[in-house]
Amino acid sequence: MKFGGSCLRDASGIRELVSIVSGEKRCITVVSALSGVTDSIVHFISKRFGEKSIRRFVAQLSEKHLELLNTLCSSEISLRYGEEIRQFMRNFERLLYGVLYTGELTERMRALLLSFGERLAARIVAAALEEAGLNSIVFDTDRDGIITDDSFMNANADLKATRHFLGRKLRNALEKRQYPVVTGFFGSNLEGRVTLLGRNGTDYSASIVAYAVSADRLLIWKDVDGFLTADPEIVPSSRLIPEISYEEASELSYFGASVLHPKAVEPAKLGGITISIRNIAHPEKEGTLITSSKSKAKGVVKSVSCMEGLAIVRVYVSGGGFQSGALSNLSGYIGKAGVNIISATTSQTCIAFLIRKEDTEAAVSSLLPLVPGTVDRVERENGVALICIVGQGLGETKGIAARVFNSIYARGINVGMMSAGASLAAYHFTVRERDLKEAVRAAHEVFFG
Numbered sequence: 001m002k003f004g005g006s007c008l009r010d011a012s013g014i015r016e017l018v019s020i021v022s023g024e025k026r027c028i029t030v031v032s033a034l035s036g037v038t039d040s041i042v043h044f045i046s047k048r049f050g051e052k053s054i055r056r057f058v059a060q061l062s063e064k065h066l067e068l069l070n071t072l073c074s075s076e077i078s079l080r081y082g083e084e085i086r087q088f089m090r091n092f093e094r095l096l097y098g099v100l101y102t103g104e105l106t107e108r109m110r111a112l113l114l115s116f117g118e119r120l121a122a123r124i125v126a127a128a129l130e131e132a133g134l135n136s137i138v139f140d141t142d143r144d145g146i147i148t149d150d151s152f153m154n155a156n157a158d159l160k161a162t163r164h165f166l167g168r169k170l171r172n173a174l175e176k177r178q179y180p181v182v183t184g185f186f187g188s189n190l191e192g193r194v195t196l197l198g199r200n201g202t203d204y205s206a207s208i209v210a211y212a213v214s215a216d217r218l219l220i221w222k223d224v225d226g227f228l229t230a231d232p233e234i235v236p237s238s239r240l241i242p243e244i245s246y247e248e249a250s251e252l253s254y255f256g257a258s259v260l261h262p263k264a265v266e267p268a269k270l271g272g273i274t275i276s277i278r279n280i281a282h283p284e285k286e287g288t289l290i291t292s293s294k295s296k297a298k299g300v301v302k303s304v305s306c307m308e309g310l311a312i313v314r315v316y317v318s319g320g321g322f323q324s325g326a327l328s329n330l331s332g333y334i335g336k337a338g339v340n341i342i343s344a345t346t347s348q349t350c351i352a353f354l355i356r357k358e359d360t361e362a363a364v365s366s367l368l369p370l371v372p373g374t375v376d377r378v379e380r381e382n383g384v385a386l387i388c389i390v391g392q393g394l395g396e397t398k399g400i401a402a403r404v405f406n407s408i409y410a411r412g413i414n415v416g417m418m419s420a421g422a423s424l425a426a427y428h429f430t431v432r433e434r435d436l437k438e439a440v441r442a443a444h445e446v447f448f449g
Contacts, residue, residue, distance in 0.1 A: 159270065248426075312417060
């Protein structure tokens with residue numbers, strides 16, 4: 001089971017966690033940092049700070065965790081875990097002083113600092129489980145074995161190595177009737193350096209852990225019921241999707257549905273593990289089930305997802321359609337600038353890249369050395385949004401695209417970049433950001449009324 005920061009907002013949330021875990025004979029609990037903690041660390045280390053602000057920030061963070069611990073646990077358990085938390089905070093403070101005095105904040109140091117939220121939360125959850133009579137034990141994933149590549153801020157797990165190291169330790173703990181509490185969000189490379197699995201990467205951590213122990217099921221506890229047919233803030237009438245395939249979940253997560261981390265599906269899929277998205281506020285509800293099933297729902301389309309805050313970078317290349325390696329060459333320059341390309345389309349004279357708005361300057365700057373010469377000119381278009389239609393069998397069903405575009409054109413909305421065929425479970429297109437809500441409602445109405 002994975003519990004996100006929204007589930008660890010306060011004492012009542014952790015008590016609900018304890019109640020849920022207590023109902024299982026064998027259970028591994030993977031936890032995020034307490035709600036807001038990682039964001040507060042990111043904010044603090046992103047600005048200039050001095051000795052006084054370090055002491056003040058560390059004191060506030062310590063107080064937040066120790067107060068929660070004292071609320072949840074008796075004095076003996078609270079004292080024992082409280083000393084662990086204080087030791088972590090002393091180490092955290094020393095690291096901040098190191099950054100202050102050296103004036104350097106490398107990605108390696110940033111990853112280490114951001115891992116402390118999960119370390120602290122794991123101790124509080126383990127203490128609460130022990131208070132309830134469960135034999136809990138904490139596993140820190142850098143020391144105990146989520147093995148990753150060398151990317152400090154967005155690492156990928158080595159599943160085989162993780163199964164060998166962490167999986168073996170967790171299985172031994174379960175055989176001893178222990179209840180492991182595992183830190184989410186981070187692991188370590190082969191040198192033992194802390195690496196992060198990407199922001200909100202605890203879903204991915206939990207899927208890795210599930211694969212490592214060959215679990216039957218993975219429960220992701222959130223503050224939402226599961227995947228919906230659209231963003232409820234845009235379409236209030238959107239409804240829960242009871243079951244989707246791994247492919248559909250991957251597409252929805254990648255193209256804007258924030259219910260699940262995009263990388264969380266793959267380890268579960270490889271292990272044949274069913275994922276269940278559940279709402280901690282309504283544990284009696286079934287939520288959304290993610291399985292290997294590819295059964296088509298009535299009407300095929302499962303959901304209309306969307307992304308805001310995007311931009312298009314258009315690269316004009318004379319005869320680009322006939323230049324061998326043109327696409328890979330240009331995307332290579334953009335990738336070296338640290339920019340993720342969400343989608344790309346090509347024509348004879350232009351290659352268009354869809355990226356996040358905040359990456360526009362870096363992407364354009366990376367291509368300017370090619371002008372003039374390889375590239376004729378580079379243009380940018382801001383204020384772009386993306387809409388993705390997701391459903392198993394989309395690529396094999398006639399007329400769906402026509403229905404969507406007819407409904408959008410009828411509302412006077414123009415469609416920009418389009419991509420279909422890369423996946424049989426999804427296709428997507430762009431609209432102006434100001435038209436996004438109206439376009440989503442139009443597409444949703446076509447399939448769901």
